[in-house]
Every structure is written in C-alpha cells, then in structure tokens.
Amino acid sequence: MTRRNESPPGPPAPVQRLDRAFFDRPTRQVACALLGTLLWVRSGRSIGAVRLVETEAYVAHDPANHAFRGRTARNRSMFGPPGTLYVYRIHQVVCANLVTRPGEAVLLRAGAPVAGGLTNPSGPGRLCRSLGIEHRHDGVDVTRSPSVFLTPRAGRTSPIVRGPRVGIRRATELPLRFALAGEPWVSRPKPWRTART
C-alpha cells in the first residue's frame, strides 16, 4: 500500500475545503482571498456557516500583532502550521484568527449568515458567538478538523475595499483591514478606500 500525504479517510466531500496551500501565502493575500469564502462550524448535531465579508491582517514586525513579542502560552497557536485557528479571549468575548505564516494571522471580523440560522455575525466577537466558536477551538487545524472548515467562494464577489484596523492602539495607520464593498454585515463603518489587488 502506498503512502499518501494528503488523503484523509472517509467519503469524498462534495466541495473541497480550503487546504494548507491556501493559507501558506503572504498574510495580506490570504486576508483578501478569504473574503467571500464560507466558514463552517459544527457544534453537536447542528452546523452553521457564514460567508466572510471582513478580515484584518496581522503581520510580522507589526506592533499590534499578538505575536510581536514572541511566543507565549497565550499565542502559541499563532506559530502552528498554516490554517491553524488562533482563538483568544478579550474582555467578555473571544475572537478567531487563521494562521498564515508563523506568527502571522488573519482576524475574522464579520460574515454574512448562509446556513444554520445564525444571528448577527457582524464583529469579531459576535462572529464567534454566532457560529459557536469557543476558546476550546484554539489550535484547531481547519484544513483537517471535522468541526471547523472553510470552502471556496461561490459565484461572484463584490470588489474589495480596505481601511485602517479597528480597536488597536499601535500601527493604526496601516490599511490592513479588508472588506467586500457594499456588504451590509461589515462591522463599524470606517473610511474605506478601494483596494488594488
């Protein structure tokens, strides 16, 4: 029997999920490529999904990045393989990121409900609460996990716009926030500019 690297056991999926190569790219590129994709979360017997409409990139040498000062117990998932889910707690809520290169990640800020009867996934904390993402999902590999995975864009998407990131005190001038133009579920209005992609 020949060894296989990439074929997990089980029935073939009707739609292929986003794989390691999708996330193993420059973080800004992944942040844009994630817009329009579907994020699925299975909790118990139910499953919910959103179409991602807003993301933020956190890159190397970025003082707003949780990994800026190196690896700690809290941010260890930031150094997992591409496609690792980094979930952290802030105030009363949790926020979810997808790791690209080591120490870099994309914060998931908002989605449009597409399955599971979700309520208000607009805003990073609400997105997690709506989908049922909890801190126990920290470190999950979304390229393999049966409970959290992503599938490609379906159909056309709106143009991408960009703007300053939200809620941070340092490096606020960097235009590392990306969204799909005109999407009603995008959180907090900000001065958007059209992005060159």
Place this chain on the structure above:
DNA sequence: GAAAAGATTACCT
C-alpha cells in the same frame, strides 16, 4: 502577588 492593558460590546448622552 498586584496592577494595567486589551484585535470588544452594549448602553449611555
């Protein structure tokens, strides 16, 4: 061991 800060949200004026 104590204090401060935080990739937020809800509710106030």
Place this chain on the structure above:
DNA sequence: GGTAATCTTTTCC
C-alpha cells in the same frame, strides 16, 4: 461619540 463592564494574560515590583 463616549464610557463601563468584566476577566485573562502580561508585566512589574
């Protein structure tokens, strides 16, 4: 538009 809530992680003494 501004601030309190609320609690974990990080940092400092």
